[in-house]
Amino acid sequence: MKLLFKADTWEEIFSSINKNRVRTVLTVIGVLWGIFVYIAMSGAAKGLDNGFERQFESVAMNSLFAWSQSTSKPYKGFRTGRRIQLKLSDIDVLKKRIPEIQYIAPRNATGVFGGAPALTVRGQKSGSYNIYGDFPVYTKIATKKIYDEGRFINQSDIDYNRRVCIIGERTKRELFDDEEEAVGSFIKINDIYFRVVGVHKYVPGGGFESDSDIFVPFTTFNRLYNKGDEVDFMSIAAFDDADIIQVEKDVKAVLKSIHQVDPTDERAFGSFNLGEVFGQIKGFANGLTFLSLVIGVATILAGVIGIGNILLISVKERTKELGVRRALGATPAEVRNLILVESVFLTVISGVMGIILGAATLSLVNNLTSGSDFPYTNPTVPIPYVIGALALMVILGTLIGLIPAQRAVSIRPIEALREE
């Protein structure tokens, strides 16, 4: 250990490295490349992971959508192909029967799954937009960013069937002038006046919604379209620790029992499991991290073997010099340690440079992609991983250095000095 803190040791190593600069640099690049690949890839994997998370930050991760379709099996005297309609009363039953459900938001919509978009008019301007009937609880599942001065639907809107609406930022752009204040003004949806109470900011990744959607109170929507207590579809968020796939099965089972559908009928209810998709994306990112670990370690290994190889050649070339040193009083241990320290030094230097280069590349890519839609945010490699990689390199460098070091020691001075 004392060896490492002596200026002489380093002088010896540097002069030996200097002797074959090009070769040393090329060798160093081998290891540098390995650690670079490892850092860049695992950082990129983390960046993708973070990016997806950011894209879906507005939606509860553990959530799913469910809607009704037509039966595909006869049951209890009902014929095949019966159209099932979800009801508001289903919500309470679901909540009661499935304790894993945290929030459940029934929704109605026109213009999305059938039904025409509503003609919306304000003064001389008009457009056709999708209309959603929503409960306030919906924001617990998918956060809606509302611009200042505005709000989302609240409970009294529901209780009093108020004709209020929240419009999208594109809707505002299309129906209002630039400087005009939207909140407080009135727009006409399907010939009925609604007061604008908020403008929502579009957040990408929220599913099928867009920046032009108009949200109205669920009860108002159902009156407008004469839907009674019908529900088109529901957003369901489970508690974080719940198994979302099981919840999906439970929801369907409960709905089948309410609506008297054959429990084996797979077609009666449709669903989209966001949680499952998130799980797959997470799995993909994890797989990428693992892959980068494997590739990185393999490349580092190849690079370190390269260093061992070069040192072996270097020892061969220096046979005579090492013999002279031995004749002048270098002990075998001194010769061995010199080669070992050189090996470890080369490995660590290239490792550190690879880490710096990898980090620089990650931050460059991060800067280039920030602000774009590409799901890539804050690519980082955890410090323990970096330290682990460095430790691995020190160990590998020592092990591989033992081969040329042993070769160097095995040179007998008399043979090294023999005149040719």
Add this chain to the structure above:
Amino acid sequence: MIEIKELHKSYKMGSNSLHVLKGINFSVKKGELVAIMGSSGSGKSTLLNILGMLDEADEGTYILDGVPIEDLNETKAAEYRNKFLGFIFQSFNLINYKSAKDNVALPLFYQGMPRKERNTMALDYLERVGLKPWAEHLPSELSGGQKQRVAIARAMASQPKVLLADEPTGALDSKTSYEVMDLIQKINDEGNTILVVTHEKDIAHMCKRIVYLKDGVIVEDKKVNQVRASSYVQ
């Protein structure tokens, strides 16, 4: 200084064994300048290697300055070489990427001498061989004679008991050979013990004693009148 009794050495060459040294008895006193002569294959290099602890004898005793040299492991041998011996080689064997000064300082480095001290000492020895202005030059920038003088300074630097020179003039023209011998003689004048292996008669006669080896035995061991190399150097 050196006491050798009944020294035997043989090399295994496949199934045959080559008996190189067949019982050498030989002693050197302090301050002697001895030439070891012999044709190639006479065993003179083997003898020098054993004296230099680069090789071990099969039989016999070797006492250097009162210390019996036996059962050496590599580490012990390295330590003894460093402490007792200075080597001068035919092909100089300077380390080509180190300056003259660093080459001279190398044995001191292996003695564990602090950098400042050994650099001062190295310069000191370079001055004694007349090469102080070349201290920072690499061996490739020096002439053959200069290289050998650096090598001599290096051999001297650790203040060894005995200097062992293996054909020190073998790679030099006669003029530089005499310059190098002149230097060796001067070092000997200061009381240093020196053994020179050579096959050149004129070089041998610049020593004080000549030992002839033939087929692994000493055939002649005589004192000679030293020819001063300085008489050739003008």
